[in-house]
Amino acid sequence: MPVMYYKTPVGIAMIAEDDGFISRVHILDEEREATEPSSPLLQEIAKQFDEYFAGTRRDFDLPIKQSGSDFQQQVWQELLKIEYGKTISYNEQSLRMNSPLAIRAIAAANGRNNLWVVVPCHRVIGSNGSLTGYAGGLWRKKWLLEHEAKVAGIGQTRLEF
Structure with missing residues (x-):
């Protein structure tokens, strides 16, 4: 390997x-x-x-594969649908997956994502806008989100953890 x-x-x-x-x-x-x-x-x-x-690439075009359950694979596929420079909450991710009661399981699957940045789990935040649950460290999550917002022309983001 x-x-x-x-x-x-x-x-x-x-x-x-x-x-x-x-x-x-x-x-x-x-x-x-x-x-x-x-x-x-x-x-x-x-x-x-x-x-x-x-700041010249927004999506990755690579053959990727990570080990995980069918549920985890579905969660990671949903992460790939989050637009560059945008964020969604864990609750919104659960609604998009038609699994409104599975917020904790979805958050746990996000945390098991082994493809940092390529599968953008950093784009999922708390319902109140706070930065939560990021294996790479919340300061990195903040940096990535601010980088994407700046490149996307969204302007200043107010991210807290």
Whole structure:
């Protein structure tokens, strides 16, 4: 399984490829040296991340696959439908999935997303507008949302955690 460490504005991301799919993208808290991509797919995700962080890419076009239950797969597919620069609440996500009583299960599935930024769980916030539940750290969630709002021309966002 080829692995690459990619330097982002908010830390080093560990990116793994498995059988022709991007299978893991995790932001690390510890410092690590960036590495060169060792496959065409890792070169492509590095290019797309460069574009995303430069503000010229809003959606990723990559073959992705992560392990999870059918329910988790449905939750992650719903995350892919959230527009760049926009946010929804966990409640809204549950309504979109026709599962209004499954808010906690949906939030838990969001937390198990292994494709940081590519599957944009950072776009889901609390019903009161607060930043909640982000494995990469709430400061990174805030940074990503502010970056997307600025690029999308939405203007200043007032995000609190």
